[in-house]
Amino acid sequence: MPTPHNNAKKGDIAKTVLMPGDPLRARFIAENYLEDPVCYNEVRGMFGFTGRYKGIPVSVQGSGMGMPSIGIYSWELFNEYDVDNIIRVGTAGAVADSVELRDVVIGMSASTNSAYASQYRLPGTYAPTASWKLLSSAVNAAEEKNCRFHVGNILSSDTFYDDADSLADWLKMGVLAIEMEAAALYMNAARAGKNALCILTVSDCPLKGLSTTAEERQTTFRDMMEIALEAAVKVK
Ligand code: HPA
Numbered sequence: 001m002p003t004p005h006n007n008a009k010k011g012d013i014a015k016t017v018l019m020p021g022d023p024l025r026a027r028f029i030a031e032n033y034l035e036d037p038v039c040y041n042e043v044r045g046m047f048g049f050t051g052r053y054k055g056i057p058v059s060v061q062g063s064g065m066g067m068p069s070i071g072i073y074s075w076e077l078f079n080e081y082d083v084d085n086i087i088r089v090g091t092a093g094a095v096a097d098s099v100e101l102r103d104v105v106i107g108m109s110a111s112t113n114s115a116y117a118s119q120y121r122l123p124g125t126y127a128p129t130a131s132w133k134l135l136s137s138a139v140n141a142a143e144e145k146n147c148r149f150h151v152g153n154i155l156s157s158d159t160f161y162d163d164a165d166s167l168a169d170w171l172k173m174g175v176l177a178i179e180m181e182a183a184a185l186y187m188n189a190a191r192a193g194k195n196a197l198c199i200l201t202v203s204d205c206p207l208k209g210l211s212t213t214a215e216e217r218q219t220t221f222r223d224m225m226e227i228a229l230e231a232a233v234k235v236k
Pocket residue numbers: 091092093157159160178179180203204206
């Protein structure tokens with residue numbers, strides 16, 4: 001049954017969905033990594049495709065930018081389309097000194113400055129956490145590759161342009177990298193009893209004023225995608 005944001009019918013979407021922020025990236029992934037991709041959604045240009053990877057059904061759909069946007073799309077995938085696993089594949093800014101441009105960062109947990117958790121009316125602070133099943137599969141896949149990767153706490157921020165300049169404070173707490181979606185994804189997965197993971201490539205370093213070229217992003221994008229797809233195969 002279609003939702004206000006997704007034209008797909010039940011059964012059109014695989015149990016495992018990869019979610020880049022950019023819907024054109026979703027199309028690129030479908031066309032370059034999946035066998036026989038079929039487009040299931042074009043509402044608001046938020047393309048979604050289902051194909052196969054190593055014979056296993058996998059979907060890929062854009063999430064848009066920020067927690068409200070991924071909050072809507074991932075909620076519908078988990079609760080309306082019976083999706084079991086969502087793996088966000090995106091870019092991040094480095095925060096920790098050990099994290100360099102082009103490294104892969106796997107989000108074991110996602111701190112946040114967002115009020116997303118307030119809807120659950122918890123009498124304390126919730127810790128958005130990745131699914132162990134997806135996390136361990138992705139770490140195994142990363143270890144098999146010759147790439148630099150880190151696993152730990154990331155920051156999901158409501159602001160890209162941060163007037164408070166707060167990154168140095170998050171750095172003191174061991175945060176590895178900053179992005180804008182994982183915490184809401186992890187909370188939606190927890191609430192639905194499903195699995196989520198966020199895998200990132202470092203596209204810039206806001207504290208040092210560095211960024212990668214589009215060409216460099218392409219190479220590390222490949223490492224991240226291969227880790228995500230291998231994790232999808234392992235949890236099928
Ligand atoms: N901030 C937030 N999100 C990001 C960044 C950043 O510096 N880089 C890539 N995604």
